[in-house]
Amino acid sequence: MDMNTTPVLQLTGICKRFAGIVALNNVALSVRAGEVMALIGENGAGKSTLVKTLTGIYRPDEGTIELAGQPVRFANAQDAMQAGVTAVHQETVMFDELTVAENIYVGRQPCRGASGRIDWSKIEAEAEKLFERLEVALPVRARVKDLSVAQRHFVEIARALSQDARVVILDEPTASLSQREIRELYRIIRQLRDAGTAVIFISHKFDEIYEVADRYTVLRDGQFIAEGALADITEQELVALMVGRTVKQAYPKADVTPGEVLLSVENLCHPTEFDNVSFELRRGEILGFYGLVGAGRSEVMQALFGLSTQVRGNVRLDGKPVCVTCAADAIKHGIAYVPEDRQHQGAHLTLPILQNITLPILSKVGFFLRGRRAEENKIARHFAEQLELKAAYLTQNVSELSGGNQQKVVLGKWLATNPKVIILDEPTKGIDIGSKAAVHRFIGELVSKGLSVILVSSELPEVMGLADRIVVMHQGRIEHTFNRGEATPEMIVSAASGNELAEDCA
Structure with a gap:
């Protein structure tokens, strides 16, 4: 890629304020055709505000936005889309009751001649061509409400292509995807790049950044910090630029010896989600739960918090039987649950x-x-x-x-x-490394005060770094329980895949 070519998109001196609060201060950014640029920064660094400014939702108070060397001003999101700048967000926004094809062309449906009637056959034919171009098999008549998260992302990307997007912004697109779906998304990103589209890729996962991106731009506290080629910088150097310091210890483990059994779960069953789940949680212990997509970890935790029906089994807290049929029961007994989906289930x-x-x-x-x-x-x-x-x-x-x-x-x-047991379901999902470190430190402080923690995480280093014991689930059952330090990553993943190798190694 010729670095001397004019950037497709270039920002200079962008500032944005809200009620006296400076969200962006003199931010610069550029991305060229056929390039994937990683936009990196902690939560609160200004990435979301910058994306909203790029897509016409916000107008900058100062600075210039140029497309192909020409200054532009977007009055609204429609202006940005018509100019060829579009975003695919972590939380997709579509019409669930409409079909895939209808969502791609909503608001700009082609009509038949003078009759003014919508040409549905043309809409579906054009949508099929888009998915053929993306090499994705997706029925264009399917209702969006029936699609997976990954398929929704593909619909958004197809919608961007249908508008001849010159710049596609992917904002945390892999947060809720399986490994297979992530690999498929990587392929599509490379396809966009090879076709000459400029891609801005936002992710907190460095393995993803190094996998797909060519260059990086770092924001911190609303300000531009650095940019350059990813081939010329290490992950640790990127972290230091992001947080303004070196994060030396990613998983600080509190020096706490777990006490007596606080929570005992015996033969917990659900007709469709999990079966014969039994485990113990000790006072001052971090008990990790690990498993692949569909293992049933979150479903078990929701049952413990009273969010599921048709659950059978025995639960004891402080040696006494407890009956939890709703969240109010759980709170009364001292059980708290921090859900994976913070926006829809965790906060108002x-x-x-x-x-x-x-x-x-x-x-x-x-x-x-x-x-x-x-x-x-x-x-x-x-x-x-x-x-x-x-x-x-x-x-x-x-x-x-x-x-x-x-x-x-x-x-x-x-x-x-003031709970006795706190269940953390993917507590660091979608947050940056600095915020992760703060959450990890706080988990250590909790167990130091005698609180017991159940940590559900898909990040193997996080589970291995923080947990005293690791419960591995596979297809709704507990496959193996490892003590801290006795298992390798390979053994844990093997158990999560349902292989017997883990037991043989242990």
Whole structure:
């Protein structure tokens, strides 16, 4: 790729402020045709604001945006799409009841002659050509509500191609995909690059960045920090640019000796999700749960929190039988659950931070009592400081926070219930390395205070680095339980795949 060619997209001196808060300050960025540029930064670094500025949702207060060397100003998202700049977000936004083809051409359906009737056969034929070009087998008459997350991403990419997009922004596209789906997405990204499309790729996973990207741009605290070729920089150097410091210890393990059994689960069963699940959790222990997609880990945790019906089995807490039929029962017994899907299940995005954190303990704070706001502020500030929450003020709506800071709000919300057991389901999914380190440190502090933690994670280094024991699940059953330090990554993955090699090695 000729670095002397004019960039397809170039930003210079971009600034954006919200009520006096500087979100972007003198940001520069460029990407050329046939290039994949990785946009890197911690949560709160300004990536989401920059993407919204690029796609016409926000207008910059200062600075210029150039397409193929010509200055442009986008009045709205439609302007950006017509100019050839489009984004595929982690949380896809489509019409679930419409078909794949209808979603691709919604708002710009071709019509038949003077009759003005929509040419449905042409829409479906054009959609099929797009998927042939992407080498993806996807029925164009399928309802979007019936598609997987990966298939939804492919529909969004097809929609971008249908508009002759010159710049495609992929914002955390692999967060909810399986390894097979991720490899398919890599292939499509390379196909876009080879066809001359400029791609901006946003991810917190360095293996993905090095797999698909050619160059990088680093943002920190809303400012441009550095850019260059990925071939010329190491992962550790990138981390230092992102966080302004070197993260020396990714998984700080608290020096805690687990005590007596706190939670005992015997023969937990569900008709379709899991069968004969039995394990023990000790006081001050981090018990890791690992498994491949469909292993049933999250389903077991949701059952323990009372979110599932038709569950059979015995659960004991502090040696006493407990019956959990709803979330209120779980909270009463001292069990808290931080779900994987923080935006739909973990937080109320349109409520402020302080109300989110105190929501499960309203009976303690008081609904209409004098001094309620002061008590809310006190509790919310305590957990905001402990979790290193980055927010302008505690009355800020959670929707305005970055993904990593939204996760910290959800953590604070459940810790405010003063639980005995906290279940963390993918607690660092989709958050940057700096926020991950803060969450990991806080998990260590929790067990140091006697709290027991169940850690569900798809990141093997995270499970191996933090857990005292690792429960490996496969197709709804516990395949093996490893003590800390006794298993290699190969043994754990082998057990997660249902192979007997792990037991032989152990």
